[in-house]
Amino acid sequence: MKRLFTVINHFLSISCYLRLMEIVKKYSNGEVTIIWQPKLCRHSGNCVKGLPKVFDYQAHPWIKPENAGSEELITQVNLCPSGALSWEKVNR
Numbered sequence: 001m002k003r004l005f006t007v008i009n010h011f012l013s014i015s016c017y018l019r020l021m022e023i024v025k026k027y028s029n030g031e032v033t034i035i036w037q038p039k040l041c042r043h044s045g046n047c048v049k050g051l052p053k054v055f056d057y058q059a060h061p062w063i064k065p066e067n068a069g070s071e072e073l074i075t076q077v078n079l080c081p082s083g084a085l086s087w088e089k090v091n092r
Contacts, residue, residue: 032073036063039063041084043067050076 047055
């Protein structure tokens with residue numbers, strides 16, 4: 001029975017990981033859209049340290065692009081070492 005629970009827990013861990021891999025969140029200020037892929041995040045903290053008024057892990061949503069200008073956002077997102085954050089221009 002213990003072995004069965006071990007197998008089930010392992011399966012659930014894999015299942016949760018696979019769901020996490022599929023998550024892609026987008027946040028826009030109307031000019032620039034920030035794309036966050038949590039599976040890639042290595043928690044360096046560059047985003048939070050660089051633009052704390054935009055990136056606040058205690059807030060929901062944790063990314064508020066309306067709190068900075070587009071150039072500031074682009075500059076900060078480009079500093080993400082893992083590639084978890086990226087950006088694209090909004091097509092109008």
